[in-house]
Amino acid sequence: MKKIDRFLIIFAALASLALGACNKDLNLQPPSNTAAGNGGQGTAGSFIKDAATAEAALSNCYAFFRNGGAEYYVLDYFNIGDAQSDNAYAGADNSAGFEIDEFRMLSTNSWAARDWSYLYNHINACNSVIINVPKVTDPALTANRKAQIVAEAQFIRARAYFDLVRIFGDVPLVVTELPTITSENLAEIYPLLYPSRTSADSVYMQITDDLKSAAGVVPASAANKGFVTKGAVYTLLAKIAATRKPINWPEVQSYADQVIALGYSLLPVYDNLWDGAHENSAESIFELNFDGWDTGGNWGTSMFYGTDWKKFCNPSNDMIRAYQDEHDMVRFKSTITFDNVNGKWGDSRLSLDSFPFFYKMRKTDASQNIIIYRLADVMLLKAEALNEQGNVSDANDIITDIRHRVSLAPLNITDQGAMRLAIEKERRLELAFEGQRWYDLVRTDRLIPVMEAVKDGKGVNLGYHPTEQSLIWPVPQGEMDQNANLTQNAGY
Numbered sequence: 001m002k003k004i005d006r007f008l009i010i011f012a013a014l015a016s017l018a019l020g021a022c023n024k025d026l027n028l029q030p031p032s033n034t035a036a037g038n039g040g041q042g043t044a045g046s047f048i049k050d051a052a053t054a055e056a057a058l059s060n061c062y063a064f065f066r067n068g069g070a071e072y073y074v075l076d077y078f079n080i081g082d083a084q085s086d087n088a089y090a091g092a093d094n095s096a097g098f099e100i101d102e103f104r105m106l107s108t109n110s111w112a113a114r115d116w117s118y119l120y121n122h123i124n125a126c127n128s129v130i131i132n133v134p135k136v137t138d139p140a141l142t143a144n145r146k147a148q149i150v151a152e153a154q155f156i157r158a159r160a161y162f163d164l165v166r167i168f169g170d171v172p173l174v175v176t177e178l179p180t181i182t183s184e185n186l187a188e189i190y191p192l193l194y195p196s197r198t199s200a201d202s203v204y205m206q207i208t209d210d211l212k213s214a215a216g217v218v219p220a221s222a223a224n225k226g227f228v229t230k231g232a233v234y235t236l237l238a239k240i241a242a243t244r245k246p247i248n249w250p251e252v253q254s255y256a257d258q259v260i261a262l263g264y265s266l267l268p269v270y271d272n273l274w275d276g277a278h279e280n281s282a283e284s285i286f287e288l289n290f291d292g293w294d295t296g297g298n299w300g301t302s303m304f305y306g307t308d309w310k311k312f313c314n315p316s317n318d319m320i321r322a323y324q325d326e327h328d329m330v331r332f333k334s335t336i337t338f339d340n341v342n343g344k345w346g347d348s349r350l351s352l353d354s355f356p357f358f359y360k361m362r363k364t365d366a367s368q369n370i371i372i373y374r375l376a377d378v379m380l381l382k383a384e385a386l387n388e389q390g391n392v393s394d395a396n397d398i399i400t401d402i403r404h405r406v407s408l409a410p411l412n413i414t415d416q417g418a419m420r421l422a423i424e425k426e427r428r429l430e431l432a433f434e435g436q437r438w439y440d441l442v443r444t445d446r447l448i449p450v451m452e453a454v455k456d457g458k459g460v461n462l463g464y465h466p467t468e469q470s471l472i473w474p475v476p477q478g479e480m481d482q483n484a485n486l487t488q489n490a491g492y
Helices: 003-018 051-063 070-083 095-101 110-135 143-168 186-193 200-215 230-241 249-260 317-326 329-335 375-388 392-405 416-431 437-443 447-452 477-482
Strands: 088-091 284-288 312-315 336-339 355-358 370-374
Touching (some): 070 312, 070 437, 088 095, 375 392, 375 416
Antiparallel strands (some): 088 312
16 A cells, blocks of 8 residues: 555544544554554553552563563574574474574564564553653652663663664664644654664664663662663673674673672572572573463473473574583583483484473473573673783683683683684573574674584584575564555565
């Protein structure tokens, strides 16, 4: 449908509404899920009027991790970060997952469509808070608490946009809500209903502005690691600085140092991170907390672990071999477990006698927490920043600390190029099945050569042929069909 035709249809509908031709509310939910319309009845966040509703709106932003957007945060987050990389195969029997795994993705891919929607819906919830909480005049909501609520929502919005821009590239940047819609303001509102894509660089600028604003307001600590703190903000800033081109390595180091200065520490026992008995630990920086089914339980564990049906994100032969070649048995045993699945399903790549499952999520009672950011990740980012600035020795010291915990010998590397590869490998072994690997390979321009070299369990090249166009996903076709202002990524 041409843009002008859609404009006239909406205008006619609004005119009809204004004349009383229809008593039902007009639903103008934007096709791109990037703004919130409410049929002329005010913004989605207009319910935020006092301290109680302000707190409830922020709680909704946090709850989205466990409820409204759980399919993204407990399932697709790992399929994107690990199954799409050399760490894992797609697994299960889902054609959309196979498309992604084998670099033959289409714009009609259902996972792309749902993840676009989940992330924008999360952003919508945050926009409601950021825009409406400052307007609250209830004296029960102090100025300090009001600022903190907004800052926490800014972090959550920035985190969602960071995933969007890394997955899709240029995306619509919407940081406001639709005002009450009338026939008089339709021309003004139309671009909000059907937004164009914004350059990735501009999205990064908004993300960074949000986080810098939040950094001075959010607390240094909280009741548990499920709430936004300074450590979470500085961690995300470090990750953005290590991703956005051209990379500013002194900035990466600075943000990493600010995280480390907050007093986090590595757990002495690596497996304690995943055993369920040490949640919200001294190493954890930002963690999704799950208690059980009645509060939005973590059903993701059953998507990856168990012999009742073939799971998603099966550890690859290449991942298994990486642990074995490094003699890294501590992290290997915490990350991957094996079981006999003969007679249950088939697999052309993996042994049915000893079939691998990722094991960092292992509690199947819905109470498994998910660590999003932790200190070891930040330490390795700092090592990377030091090495890129020519300080190979101090980078080696950090790698030594990381390896010491899992009973591995120091590397004693003095060459910058060798250290660069060592850090890449260390991040893989340390952070496998934490949604990191794909993004690490893309941001370091290593995705194509690494994936082209991946072999199966018999040493035969798997024939992956990613291209530069494979590094970002297509804009979902459903969004394109409904919004003529969207353009498609090259190659799709």
